[in-house]
Amino acid sequence: MAPRIEARTLKGFSDELPERAIVRERCIEVAKRVFRDFGFAPIETPALEYSEVLLGKLDPDSEVQRQIYRFRDHGDRDVALRFDLTVPFARFAAQHRQAIGMPFRRYHIGPVWRGENPQAGRRREFLQCDIDIIGTASAAADGEVLALVCHLMGALDVDRYELRVNDRRLLLSKFAEAGVTAGLEPVLRVVDKLEKQGPVAVADELERIGLSSDATRAVLDVCAIRGQAVELLQTLGTEAEHLREVVDMAVAAGADPSKLVLDLSIARGLDYYTGTVFETFLTDLPAIGSICSGGRYDDLAALYAQEPLPGVGASLGLTRLIDAWEQLGLLAEAPSTPAPVLVLQFADSAEESARVARRLRDAGIATEVYPDAKKLAHQLRYAERKGHRAVILYGPDEQARGVVKVRDMRARSELTVDQSELADHLMELLRQNRTAVGLTPRSTRGHP
Amino acid sequence: MAPRIEARTLKGFSDELPERAIVRERCIEVAKRVFRDFGFAPIETPALEYSEVLLGKLDPDSEVQRQIYRFRDHGDRDVALRFDLTVPFARFAAQHRQAIGMPFRRYHIGPVWRGENPQAGRRREFLQCDIDIIGTASAAADGEVLALVCHLMGALDVDRYELRVNDRRLLLSKFAEAGVTAGLEPVLRVVDKLEKQGPVAVADELERIGLSSDATRAVLDVCAIRGQAVELLQTLGTEAEHLREVVDMAVAAGADPSKLVLDLSIARGLDYYTGTVFETFLTDLPAIGSICSGGRYDDLAALYAQEPLPGVGASLGLTRLIDAWEQLGLLAEAPSTPAPVLVLQFADSAEESARVARRLRDAGIATEVYPDAKKLAHQLRYAERKGHRAVILYGPDEQARGVVKVRDMRARSELTVDQSELADHLMELLRQNRTAVGLTPRSTRGHP
Numbered sequence: 014m015a016p017r018i019e020a021r022t023l024k025g026f027s028d029e030l031p032e033r034a035i036v037r038e039r040c041i042e043v044a045k046r047v048f049r050d051f052g053f054a055p056i057e058t059p060a061l062e063y064s065e066v067l068l069g070k071l072d073p074d075s076e077v078q079r080q081i082y083r084f085r086d087h088g089d090r091d092v093a094l095r096f097d098l099t100v101p102f103a104r105f106a107a108q109h110r111q112a113i114g115m116p117f118r119r120y121h122i123g124p125v126w127r128g129e130n131p132q133a134g135r136r137r138e139f140l141q142c143d144i145d146i147i148g149t150a151s152a153a154a155d156g157e158v159l160a161l162v163c164h165l166m167g168a169l170d171v172d173r174y175e176l177r178v179n180d181r182r183l184l185l186s187k188f189a190e191a192g193v194t195a196g197l198e199p200v201l202r203v204v205d206k207l208e209k210q211g212p213v214a215v216a217d218e219l220e221r222i223g224l225s226s227d228a229t230r231a232v233l234d235v236c237a238i239r240g241q242a243v244e245l246l247q248t249l250g251t252e253a254e255h256l257r258e259v260v261d262m263a264v265a266a267g268a269d270p271s272k273l274v275l276d277l278s279i280a281r282g283l284d285y286y287t288g289t290v291f292e293t294f295l296t297d298l299p300a301i302g303s304i305c306s307g308g309r310y311d312d313l314a315a316l317y318a319q320e321p322l323p324g325v326g327a328s329l330g331l332t333r334l335i336d337a338w339e340q341l342g343l344l345a346e347a348p349s350t351p352a353p354v355l356v357l358q359f360a361d362s363a364e365e366s367a368r369v370a371r372r373l374r375d376a377g378i379a380t381e382v383y384p385d386a387k388k389l390a391h392q393l394r395y396a397e398r399k400g401h402r403a404v405i406l407y408g409p410d411e412q413a414r415g416v417v418k419v420r421d422m423r424a425r426s427e428l429t430v431d432q433s434e435l436a437d438h439l440m441e442l443l444r445q446n447r448t449a450v451g452l453t454p455r456s457t458r459g460h461p
Numbered sequence: 462m463a464p465r466i467e468a469r470t471l472k473g474f475s476d477e478l479p480e481r482a483i484v485r486e487r488c489i490e491v492a493k494r495v496f497r498d499f500g501f502a503p504i505e506t507p508a509l510e511y512s513e514v515l516l517g518k519l520d521p522d523s524e525v526q527r528q529i530y531r532f533r534d535h536g537d538r539d540v541a542l543r544f545d546l547t548v549p550f551a552r553f554a555a556q557h558r559q560a561i562g563m564p565f566r567r568y569h570i571g572p573v574w575r576g577e578n579p580q581a582g583r584r585r586e587f588l589q590c591d592i593d594i595i596g597t598a599s600a601a602a603d604g605e606v607l608a609l610v611c612h613l614m615g616a617l618d619v620d621r622y623e624l625r626v627n628d629r630r631l632l633l634s635k636f637a638e639a640g641v642t643a644g645l646e647p648v649l650r651v652v653d654k655l656e657k658q659g660p661v662a663v664a665d666e667l668e669r670i671g672l673s674s675d676a677t678r679a680v681l682d683v684c685a686i687r688g689q690a691v692e693l694l695q696t697l698g699t700e701a702e703h704l705r706e707v708v709d710m711a712v713a714a715g716a717d718p719s720k721l722v723l724d725l726s727i728a729r730g731l732d733y734y735t736g737t738v739f740e741t742f743l744t745d746l747p748a749i750g751s752i753c754s755g756g757r758y759d760d761l762a763a764l765y766a767q768e769p770l771p772g773v774g775a776s777l778g779l780t781r782l783i784d785a786w787e788q789l790g791l792l793a794e795a796p797s798t799p800a801p802v803l804v805l806q807f808a809d810s811a812e813e814s815a816r817v818a819r820r821l822r823d824a825g826i827a828t829e830v831y832p833d834a835k836k837l838a839h840q841l842r843y844a845e846r847k848g849h850r851a852v853i854l855y856g857p858d859e860q861a862r863g864v865v866k867v868r869d870m871r872a873r874s875e876l877t878v879d880q881s882e883l884a885d886h887l888m889e890l891l892r893q894n895r896t897a898v899g900l901t902p903r904s905t906r907g908h909p
Contacts, residue, residue, distance in 0.1 A: 018517045020556035020765040022507055023540060028553055030560060031502035031567065038503050042490070050822045052800035052829025054479035055486050059470055059586055060508065060542075060572060061530070069466045082509070084532035087576045092471060094508075105476055108468035112478060113797075114846055116832055119479065124508060128535045138507055151832040153811045160819070265815035266830075267822070317468040349561075352500035363601045367713035371608070374498045374715070381500025382714075384564055384599040398562055 025129065025137030031349040033335065037140075040169060040331055041122055044142060047165045048120040051157060053144050056119045058101040060126075061086075064093040066104050069316050080127040094126040098141045099313075099326075106147060107317035115148025115322075142331050147313055147324030152255065155289045155309055155325045156262025162293060162305050162327060163268040169334070173296035174304075176268070177276035178242055178260065180289055181308075184235070184277055186252040191231035193224065200224070201280040204236055208278070208294075209302070236278035245275045259289050287311045289325065295337055304334045348400025352379040353443050355401040357393075359408040360386040369407050369417065369435075376436035378443070380405075396422060403442055405435075473577065473585030479797040481783065485588075488617060488779055489570055492590060495613045496568040499605060501592050504567045506549040508574075509534075512541040514552050517764050528575040542574040546589045547761075547774075554595060555765035563596025563770075590779050595761055595772030600703065603737045603757055603773045604710025610741060610753050610775060611716040617782070621744035622752075624716070625724035626690055628704040628737055629756075632683070632725055635700070639679035641672065648672070649728040652684055656726070656742075657750070684726035693723045707737050735759045737773065743785055752782045796848025800827040801891050803849040805841075807856040808834040817855050817865065817883075824884035826891070828853075844870060851890055853883075 022028060029037065045055075064083050072078065083093040095101050098121045106117070122142045129135040144161070146154040159176065166174050185197055193200065203218045212233055219229040238245075243264065246257045256275070264270050281290040288309035295304060307327030314322045338344050356370045366382050373380040381401070383392050389406075396404045406418035406427075417435050420427045421442060430438045470476060477485065493503070512531050520526065531541040543549050546569050554565070570590045577583040592609070594602040607624065614622050633645055641648065651666045660681055667677040686693075691712065694705045704723070712718050729738040736757035743752060755775030762770050786792050804818045814830050821828040829849070831840050837854075844852045854866035854875075865883050868875045869890060878886045 018764055020552045026507035029505035034503040034505055049799035050827045054798050055482040057477035057482055059474035104468045149832040154832045265812035267819040316466055350502050351497035364713035371715040379498045384597040384602045
């Protein structure tokens with residue numbers, strides 16, 4: 014016999030066990046439903062690409078460059094695992110421009126890989142969830158993306174959040190008004206740290222990169238402008254015209270005006286953005302950072318194509334959102350099975366158990382059958398541990414009487430019902446089966 | 462300006478454009494719904510693992526060994542991309558045995574990578590879609606997996622198929638009866654090619670590996686045993702006891718008896734299987750091969766754990782199924798948008814268009830808005846190309862009259878309806894929006 018191999022995963026990589034995988038899948042499905050409601054279509058790109066294609070845009074000294082998984086394949090090609098979904102989408106848009114046509118709206122949900130330092134709690138494999146509308150400079154597109162973010166939060170049962178919006182052009186014009194005009198890109202990158210590091214640290218850094226103390230104060234004053242977006246934008250001049258139009262479009266498309274906050278400190282560190290920028294914060298846990306961010310850019314695929322491709326996009330931080338729910342204690346009772354019902358097994362009754370389960374599935378109730386006729390106490394412990402909401406006992410006694418015993422695992426009570434009433438009874442019981450967040454089952458199938 | 466980089470993908474890798482990605486996502490969602498209905502829970506494992514973990518089980522000369530993507534990471538670890546989902550699941554089960562408990566049923570859908578020769582039309586990145594019940598030797602589990610396959614085919618709108626079942630033990634006992642007893646594993650591997658290569662080629666190969674012509678004839682006679690499973694199994698003796706029990710359980714759990722075919726030529730090449738084995742063929746395109754296969758094994762994780770983990774599993778060949786639909790011409794009219802409705806854009810009416818779209822989405826109808834007020838002919842060509850079912854015209858005239866014009870893109874007709882009747886009218890129109898396969902929209906959201 015061969016010696017056994019240690020069962021382990023790589024540093025920074027991990028398995029998802031059912032408890033968390035169920036929550037993640039539900040969120041992904043909710044997100045996809047919202048994306049499709051707005052007409053976004055799915056696409057897929059390969060995990061592995063030519064290094065040249067993926068790295069072309071990167072500064073050779075950049076952190077991402079050092080983090081990328083890059084190697085030579087069987088054909089001695091220089092290849093790499095994608096580190097985000099934006100670069101592959103730029104390549105995709107340039108390559109398939111004729112086939113897909115413009116404007117084009119897509120969503121893409123998939124893993125990306127970065128060899129980050131896992132000490133910092135960072136994962137080396139994580140999920141990205143992006144949408145973009147390209148091939149249009151229209152404010153209607155920006156407004157739709159903002160409205161989509163509000164719909165998405167609602168569909169994920171996130172009620173307490175702020176969607177903070179800004180416009181790079183508005184910010185730059187405010188800086189110019191305040192006399193700060195030179196070298197604005199580095200200023201934006203520093204300002205972007207306001208939420209995390211606070212004004213004192215940011216002021217220090219602004220002076221370190223060469224701003225006078227007057228200019229630093231002016232920048233911080235501009236960044237302190239903040240309030241309900243629709244109202245505050247009315248008080249501003251022509252420099253806010255673009256963002257006003259975007260916010261009006263967002264409200265027309267269904268964004269909740271009470272969630273839209275104009276926040277001039279939202280700069281988005283990336284050079285990439287040129288117009289509207291936004292971030293989404295949970296009211297109950299703002300410190301975890303933005304859970305949905307994005308903005309408008311002038312040209313997605315400059316590296317691969319001549320004709321410019323303007324667009325607007327958003328990225329949902331699914332892992333971060335689930336981490337937030339975990340920290341807020343909202344996942345404490347998450348089951349590790351998608352089936353709310355377990356049918357127990359009795360000796361010589363396997364076919365009867367299978368038939369009960371079949372009838373429940375036909376009625377739309379996801380149902381598991383315990384496969385072996387082990388002791389009832391053993392089977393009940395299994396149900397307890399998995400988080401089944403109800404357990405069905407259909408042993409020789411019940412079969413003889415034409416009834417079924419239902420155990421409510423939460424109330425720890427049992428009720429005997431007529432076979433014909435079983436499905437209705439369970440439906441009623443499961444209707445109380447609300448979970449805390451993002452996850453209100455739309456059906457007894459356990460997933461929305 | 463930096464020189465442009467050629468936008469291209471690696472050989473054997475390809476993008477999925479919306480048309481096909483929409484079909485693929487629908488199928489995945491249907492499959493997940495069925496898996497959950499039977500109590501299977503999702504898990505995830507990393508794309509990248511220690512080579513030792515992934516390769517431990519492989520013959521160093523095997524084809525897969527040569528095909529694997531293997532390299533040294535930043536920490537000089539010997540790592541590889543997973544080439545299937547079975548080996549990672551074996552590692553997962555050994556590693557998390559205490560946390561997950563037994564029995565354990567999981568599904569896992571994800572990409573795997575093999576550097577196969579792309580000349581043969583093989584892809585180097587493809588999707589696997591696996592379910593398993595482990596920690597039980599019960600025939601009830603085998604029966605549930607067969608019933609699940611029938612449910613899955615039904616949910617995918619595949620009505621014309623055969624689920625061919627066999628039992629390795631039954632086959633071996635039939636061979637023994639016919640006097641073929643030595644070196645049966647190679648015989649099974651040859652027999653497995655019957656469907657593809659036919660009896661003449663198989664007979665040649667059997668004689669080449671050392672069978673007498675009598676033994677070869679006996680093997681082929683055994684493999685020709687085939688018929689409706691429930692009936693045919695009644696005519697067999699105790700050697701068919703196991704499979705009889707499994708098939709009875711399958712029928713009790715909801716398998717369609719008319720689809721269950723006992724076929725003694727089903728051997729499944731893998732050494733891995735020890736009991737029930739099965740394959741699923743499309744009546745209209747059997748030559749494409751099995752689209753859902755699996756079976757029972759004695760020990761999943763022998764390489765990583767001491768205590769044996771018996772189980773039974775199935776794997777859905779999603780890419781093959783979609784290829785089959787494509788060959789059967791069933792995807793000819795597949796749209797490249799998930800939204801059946803497009804709202805056109807008129808000059809200075811952007812907010813009105815957004816409001817119409819919002820009302821339709823609130824009514825559960827996925828709706829796209831064209832972002833720019835381009836010429837109507839241009840916008841209509843866009844809708845034609847994308848495959849929108851209906852187009853909404855809500856220009857200044859319509860706004861003044863409180864009506865909306867709806868263009869039926871299939872009938873090429875227009876109808877003016879009252880604003881208040883728009884959603885109902887569209888619902889009616891979309892109800893006729895059946896697609897050919899696997900994909901009957903359960904809602905106007907365009908996805909099931």
